[in-house]
Amino acid sequence: MQIKDFFRRPDISWGMFRVFARNLKVYQKTWKASIMFNFLEPLLYLSAMGFGLGAYVSDIKGLSYLNYIAPGFVASSAMWAVSYESTYGSFLRMDYQKTYQAIIATPLSIEDVVLGDMLYGAFKSVLYGSVILLVIFTLGLVASPWALLLPVVLFFSGLLFAIMGLTWSGLAKTFDHFNYYFTLLLTPMFVYSGVFYPLEGMPDFVKEIIWFTPLVHVVNLARGLVLGQVGSYLLVDLAWIIGFIIIFINLPIALIRHRLAR
Amino acid sequence: MDNVIEARGLVKRFGDFTAVNGINFIVRPRECFGFLGPNGAGKTSTVKMIYCHSPVTDGSLKVLGMDVTKEARAIKRRLGVVAQEDNLDPDLTVEQNLLVFSTYFGIPKSEAGERTKELLDFFGLKEKAHTQVDKLSGGMKRRLAIARALINKPDLLILDEPTTGLDPQARHLVWQRLRKLKEQGVTLILTTHYLDEASQLCDRLVIMDRGQILEQGEPKELVARHIGKEVLELGSAVCHDLIPQLAGLTSGHQVVGEALFLYTNDGQALLRKVQELRETNRQYLRPASLEDVFLKLTGRGLHHEGENEVEHAD
Numbered sequence: 001m002q003i004k005d006f007f008r009r010p011d012i013s014w015g016m017f018r019v020f021a022r023n024l025k026v027y028q029k030t031w032k033a034s035i036m037f038n039f040l041e042p043l044l045y046l047s048a049m050g051f052g053l054g055a056y057v058s059d060i061k062g063l064s065y066l067n068y069i070a071p072g073f074v075a076s077s078a079m080w081a082v083s084y085e086s087t088y089g090s091f092l093r094m095d096y097q098k099t100y101q102a103i104i105a106t107p108l109s110i111e112d113v114v115l116g117d118m119l120y121g122a123f124k125s126v127l128y129g130s131v132i133l134l135v136i137f138t139l140g141l142v143a144s145p146w147a148l149l150l151p152v153v154l155f156f157s158g159l160l161f162a163i164m165g166l167t168w169s170g171l172a173k174t175f176d177h178f179n180y181y182f183t184l185l186l187t188p189m190f191v192y193s194g195v196f197y198p199l200e201g202m203p204d205f206v207k208e209i210i211w212f213t214p215l216v217h218v219v220n221l222a223r224g225l226v227l228g229q230v231g232s233y234l235l236v237d238l239a240w241i242i243g244f245i246i247i248f249i250n251l252p253i254a255l256i257r258h259r260l261a262r
Numbered sequence: 263m264d265n266v267i268e269a270r271g272l273v274k275r276f277g278d279f280t281a282v283n284g285i286n287f288i289v290r291p292r293e294c295f296g297f298l299g300p301n302g303a304g305k306t307s308t309v310k311m312i313y314c315h316s317p318v319t320d321g322s323l324k325v326l327g328m329d330v331t332k333e334a335r336a337i338k339r340r341l342g343v344v345a346q347e348d349n350l351d352p353d354l355t356v357e358q359n360l361l362v363f364s365t366y367f368g369i370p371k372s373e374a375g376e377r378t379k380e381l382l383d384f385f386g387l388k389e390k391a392h393t394q395v396d397k398l399s400g401g402m403k404r405r406l407a408i409a410r411a412l413i414n415k416p417d418l419l420i421l422d423e424p425t426t427g428l429d430p431q432a433r434h435l436v437w438q439r440l441r442k443l444k445e446q447g448v449t450l451i452l453t454t455h456y457l458d459e460a461s462q463l464c465d466r467l468v469i470m471d472r473g474q475i476l477e478q479g480e481p482k483e484l485v486a487r488h489i490g491k492e493v494l495e496l497g498s499a500v501c502h503d504l505i506p507q508l509a510g511l512t513s514g515h516q517v518v519g520e521a522l523f524l525y526t527n528d529g530q531a532l533l534r535k536v537q538e539l540r541e542t543n544r545q546y547l548r549p550a551s552l553e554d555v556f557l558k559l560t561g562r563g564l565h566h567e568g569e570n571e572v573e574h575a576d
């Protein structure tokens with residue numbers, strides 16, 4: 001990839017929604033099983049930690065442990081869902097099935113294809129996050145109607161994680177390379193972004209490093225909205241996410257163009 | 263009518279490697295134009311530039327009167343593309359492959375439905391409409407790929423090795439359909455390393471090797487010009503010394519491994535003369551083909567890279 005590709009003006013059309021629709025059509029065949037599996041895992045964590053660990057942790061900031069961790073799982077489940085999609089899913093379409101190649105022989109551009117996949121990733125983020133939100137709602141763990149805004153947050157965080165996943169896909173040589181993505185980037189974020197415990201106890205420099213990673217901002221927003229602890233400080237988290245999207249949206253496009261258009 | 267494609271000094275480089283080295287050609291409306299050449303000749307690299315997939319390194323390339331570097335979307339709207347690699351959508355059924363593809367062209371739903379029915383019919387895939395693509399045979403997949411490329415009623419259909427890997431029956435079926443399309447006025451471009459395919463389908467073709475065009479013209483005319491009507495194959499190159507005595511009867515010759523190929527317009531007379539002069543272990547008179555043209559131009563066979571290297575005789 002050349003630097004100038006990153007600054008190239010994107011050639012976008014409505015066609016990206018057709019790519020999105022194509023993915024949706026394929027998803028219609030498997031969505032039930034897929035949702036079941038995707039929400040089983042967070043549910044396992046939630047019950048094991050919430051009830052198991054929760055028996056020892058009396059409360060965190062006046063909340064039961066279960067109440068404390070539930071919103072974070074909405075954020076992290078959404079992250080996992082979009083990340084699988086924009087790595088394994090997109091890479092499969094790009095490298096093995098050559099679906100991308102077929103589509104760019106039609107009037108659609110590479111931008112349309114990549115953005116279509118990005119939208120689809122964001123869709124999965126909203127869907128899987130909202131399913132968990134519904135679950136914790138039925139468990140009585142949602143305290144405020146502000147939670148209704150959470151899907152909007154999940155859309156933006158979905159775009160963000162799709163950009164990250166597609167960037168990795170643009171660079172990956174084989175499927176194995178995604179193991180690094182998950183173990184080196186996502187898992188550390190999952191355990192250090194305040195899903196399980198407040199970050200206040202961390203040393204300052206650790207907190208600063210964490211501030212520069214994305215998931216913590218999604219967790220902040222999720223917890224704030226679910227618990228109804230809303231303030232203008234949440235806007236900083238939202239701005240962080242949107243800023244990331246604006247700055248990096250061209251990166252996976254440039255990488256995938258370099259990979260395909262040879 | 264204007265030319266469908268005009269390529270001037272067209273170059274494609276991958277890093278330091280030059281895959282297409284400054285080629286010129288023109289494709290006219292309603293013709294079937296072929297790129298014939300061995301593996302690695304640069305056929306795919308050339309057609310990928312035509313269908314706006316690969317950026318052009320140098321030279322100019324106009325497709326349907328438009329510059330590929332400036333009007334890719336407008337060009338692609340009017341193209342049908344069958345790539346060398348299978349890229350059907352394995353997540354979808356046969357019918358869905360066509361329907362979903364139609365949405366990329368913005369074809370209205372009802373029209374797409376009708377088109378899909380027609381195309382499945384035309385390509386004998388009606389019974390398979392609801393089959394998942396990965397359950398199709400190779401020949402069916404190829405037919406589906408061509409059907410899909412026609413969903414937008416293209417003015418130009420590009421086929422990169424449409425029948426490679428198919429059995430003879432499946433190939434003939436594809437050829438039949440392509441001939442019908444041509445009758446309907448579609449301009450065709452095809453790449454192949456099958457001579458019979460090139461001579462059966464192409465009105466005009468270029469012979470490519472190592473990124474260059476060695477010759478172009480009508481298949482019959484190329485054979486007539488370079489070879490003549492027939493080729494007499496003699497089993498042993500020991501016959502080399504006969505050549506001077508055959509002057510007037512042959513128009514050229516070529517040593518291929520152990521064998522000697524004699525080009526001629528009067529095979530029977532040549533055969534009699536050779537038999538008069540010498541007992542040879544094997545004599546075989548056959549019609550001249552494009553393969554002979556290729557052999558003469560490159561000194562190599564189309565399908566035997568490396569082996570069968572010949573000394574260039576003139």
Ligand SMILES: Nc1ncnc2c1ncn2[C@@H]1O[C@H](COP(=O)(O)OP(=O)(O)OP(=O)(O)O)[C@@H](O)[C@H]1O
Binds near residue numbers: 304
């Ligand atoms: N993406 C690429 N990067 C580097 N080299 C490439 C690339 N694509 C093709 N080449 C090289 O360019 C040359 C021409 O390849 P091309 O695919 O155009 O040949 P072809 O005539 O289509 O051959 P075949 O009959 O095998 O399909 C080959 O030597 C090939 O290795």
Ligand SMILES: [Mg+2]
Binds near residue numbers: 307
């Ligand atoms: Mg090829």
